[in-house]
Amino acid sequence: MVTPKYEQYNDEQKAYLRAERLRVESKAEKAKPSPSINKLHKTLTFSISQWALLEQVREKMHLDDFNQTLNFCILEQARVLEIES
DSSP, rough: OOOOOOTTHHHHHHHHHHHHHHHHHHHHHHHSSSOOOOOOOOOOOOHHHHHHHHHHHHHHTTTTSSHHHHHHHHHHHHHHSSSOO
């Protein structure tokens, strides 16, 4: 019997694999020259405890920066809400 891709992993392992894929894709995107047409700069305001939680997520998932961490958190929450597959 063949196990479908990712079915042998638990939820935490699947989340780590998604974080790693996001990190690799982000590095590849930064490496190629592209116009900044699709980029938006926005100032975000968080409490110290929210930044601390974000830092803990970044460290646990081995992400490089807060952009990757916020992207990961948004995508994970979208999966929980079943609005992203």
